[in-house]
Amino acid sequence: MPAILGCIADDFTGGTDLANTLVRQGMRTVQTCDLPADDLKIPDADAIIVSLKCRSIDPREAVKQCRSALAWLKKQGCQYFLWKYCSTFDSTPKGNIGPVAEALLNDLGADYTIVCPAFPLNGRTIYKGQLFVGDLPLSESSMRNHPVTPMRDSNLIRLLEPQVTEKVGLITWETIRQGADAINKALTQLSSNKVRYIVTDALEDKDLITLAEACSKLSLITGGSGIALGLPEMYRKQGLLKTYNTPVSLPKITGGTVILSGSCSEATRGQLARLAAKNEENSDTSKAPAYPMFQLDPLKISTNPNFIKQAAQWAKEQLLNNRIPVLYASDAPEAVAAVQKALGQEASGALIENALGELATDLYQAGATHFIVAGGESSGAVVKALKVPALQIGQQIAPGVPWTVSVDTAGKQIAITLKSGNFGGIDFFEQAVALQP
Numbered sequence: 001m002p003a004i005l006g007c008i009a010d011d012f013t014g015g016t017d018l019a020n021t022l023v024r025q026g027m028r029t030v031q032t033c034d035l036p037a038d039d040l041k042i043p044d045a046d047a048i049i050v051s052l053k054c055r056s057i058d059p060r061e062a063v064k065q066c067r068s069a070l071a072w073l074k075k076q077g078c079q080y081f082l083w084k085y086c087s088t089f090d091s092t093p094k095g096n097i098g099p100v101a102e103a104l105l106n107d108l109g110a111d112y113t114i115v116c117p118a119f120p121l122n123g124r125t126i127y128k129g130q131l132f133v134g135d136l137p138l139s140e141s142s143m144r145n146h147p148v149t150p151m152r153d154s155n156l157i158r159l160l161e162p163q164v165t166e167k168v169g170l171i172t173w174e175t176i177r178q179g180a181d182a183i184n185k186a187l188t189q190l191s192s193n194k195v196r197y198i199v200t201d202a203l204e205d206k207d208l209i210t211l212a213e214a215c216s217k218l219s220l221i222t223g224g225s226g227i228a229l230g231l232p233e234m235y236r237k238q239g240l241l242k243t244y245n246t247p248v249s250l251p252k253i254t255g256g257t258v259i260l261s262g263s264c265s266e267a268t269r270g271q272l273a274r275l276a277a278k279n280e281e282n283s284d285t286s287k288a289p290a291y292p293m294f295q296l297d298p299l300k301i302s303t304n305p306n307f308i309k310q311a312a313q314w315a316k317e318q319l320l321n322n323r324i325p326v327l328y329a330s331d332a333p334e335a336v337a338a339v340q341k342a343l344g345q346e347a348s349g350a351l352i353e354n355a356l357g358e359l360a361t362d363l364y365q366a367g368a369t370h371f372i373v374a375g376g377e378s379s380g381a382v383v384k385a386l387k388v389p390a391l392q393i394g395q396q397i398a399p400g401v402p403w404t405v406s407v408d409t410a411g412k413q414i415a416i417t418l419k420s421g422n423f424g425g426i427d428f429f430e431q432a433v434a435l436q437p
Helices: 012-024 059-075 097-108 156-163 180-192 205-215 231-237 266-283 298-303 307-320 333-343 345-365 376-385 428-435
Strands: 005-009 029-033 047-051 080-084 113-116 124-127 130-133 167-171 195-200 220-223 256-261 293-295 326-328 368-374 390-398 401-407 415-419
Touching: 005 012, 005 059, 012 029, 012 047, 012 080, 012 376, 012 390, 012 401, 012 415, 047 059, 059 080, 059 097, 080 097, 097 113, 097 156, 097 195, 097 220, 113 205, 156 167, 156 195, 167 180, 180 195, 180 205, 205 231, 256 266, 256 307, 256 345, 256 376, 266 293, 266 326, 266 428, 293 307, 298 307, 298 333, 298 345, 307 345, 333 345, 345 368, 345 376, 368 376, 368 428, 376 415, 390 415, 390 428, 401 428, 415 428
Parallel strands: 005 047, 005 080, 029 047, 080 220, 113 195, 113 220, 167 195, 256 326, 256 368, 293 326, 368 415
Antiparallel strands: 029 390, 124 130, 390 401, 401 415
16 A cells, blocks of 8 residues: 655654654654665555755755655655654755755645644744744754854744745744634635745644644645654544554664764763763773763874774774773864864765764674664764665654664664754663663
């Protein structure tokens, strides 16, 4: 039976975040890693997510990739489509959120779409068109100084307008709370006034469920993973989605575990600091550190051709002793800025991505089968290096972050979790280890 919902995600962690939302609401979901080959055999699924690495690339290339993904999803029989981007609306005045939305709308022949990056469970809410991260406006949050997409405005209308060629409008919280009929009336009125991109307020999960009731039959919906929260139930009411009696389960996989982090977000740095503190506690006893740590210094990588081999050899020794090696490039903003000044922003980022990909490949060959990866760009690099074409989605570790297992006709079995830098509590890495398949 063809899939109901076809999704395009602008990075790999965003894809698993969305997949996690759908699976928890009862949709069998498969996530592909990059644009799939035409002959890729997808297991039976109600939703298919094509995860790309297009958040920060040239807008023209992002549009090209997303249009190709849409064409592939159409071939799979998908009826409805979702363009998933980050809940902090990571973008620049040139894109890539707006240009992709415009291209997809045109390809689908659709008049308009909604724009809703809200994810209340993770503290992303929208009020009067302003995006909040926790209690702070987006422009006052840690995203203000993001090294690639610094977010200096919180107003989604102002952020989106430079990225698109047609009107942007707003449906406020007061209308959302009046229910689906009021939302549909507002959508119709805005569309009649040639508004094509309609930002919607959302303060709580129930607002997203109401939006799903109003918008589930739109050809294209855009937003963060939260916008999918109410879609499965609407598909059931339409007779498109079955109710399954058994929960999704992943096969048990044996082998070692590795933590790889390229994220420099405040949340990930705090999670790594917790592991370092636990190692320090063990230093007062005869115990070896449970999470031995190795920092991947971009400057050393750039000047020492043997640095990555040395890091891999160190990690292999930890695996042999049944420990969980942690290899990380995460660092404070001022350190990241210094590296970018010395090497260039794109070059330093590529250096770390290539290093993490090389390490993942080497350590898989050495017996590692469980990979815990932090950071969107890092996740994309690791999945590509491991040549995983698609992922089956399993148990949630933290909101927006599930364990997954590779879908591979060659018999390769890898368990992997891809964590957006900002996601997870302070003990995320320990939780991931405890729940690994």
